[in-house]
Amino acid sequence: MSVINSAEFAIAREQLAGKVAVASLPRLADAVLDHAAELVWSLEGGVDKLERPYLFLQVSGELQLRCQRCLKAMPFQLACETVLTQFADEALLDEAEEADEDLEGLLIDPALDVLALVEEEVLLALPYAPRHDRCDADDVMIVSDKPNPFAVLAQLKTRKAE
Numbered sequence: 061m062s063v064i065n066s067a068e069f070a071i072a073r074e075q076l077a078g079k080v081a082v083a084s085l086p087r088l089a090d091a092v093l094d095h096a097a098e099l100v101w102s103l104e105g106g107v108d109k110l111e112r113p114y115l116f117l118q119v120s121g122e123l124q125l126r127c128q129r130c131l132k133a134m135p136f137q138l139a140c141e142t143v144l145t146q147f148a149d150e151a152l153l154d155e156a157e158e159a160d161e162d163l164e165g166l167l168i169d170p171a172l173d174v175l176a177l178v179e180e181e182v183l184l185a186l187p188y189a190p191r192h193d194r195c196d197a198d199d200v201m202i203v204s205d206k207p208n209p210f211a212v213l214a215q216l217k218t219r220k221a222e
């Protein structure tokens with residue numbers, strides 16, 4: 061388990077990276093099907109223009125989500141990047157988040173569990189209700205309502221085969 065002092069880590073501009081299996085992140089394991097899947101993560105500390113310590117977290121990997129319609133597996137390519145700006149207390153954090161709606165705040169934690177942070181950020185990055193575009197076409201996935209060029213292509217292929 062990796063535990064860091066979040067402020068000291070940032071001020072010293074430290075870096076940490078690793079891999080973690082879904083199986084060792086219990087809340088994520090509840091949300092995905094393939095527990096052997098591995099996530100690659102990296103954490104970088106720094107101090108921003110306003111002298112605030114921050115953590116830059118990147119996580120990537122391929123997860124198998126459960127389609128909310130047919131309950132079968134659905135591949136999801138995860139690639140998230142988050143800057144977590146750190147604050148000494150809740151009031152400062154709230155104030156900063158109000159002033160900048162894109163800001164993601166984090167309370168300074170002298171014993172921050174890095175893997176718990178990774179898990180939290182991955183859970184936030186997952187689509188709320190993943191659904192296949194067409195549940196009978198296993199290889200097609202859609203994670204939003206935007207038209208997906210691959211889905212269109214798959215439909216064309218299916219039509220040709222009929």
Ligand SMILES: [Zn+2]
Nearest residue numbers: 127130192195
């Ligand atoms: Zn489905």
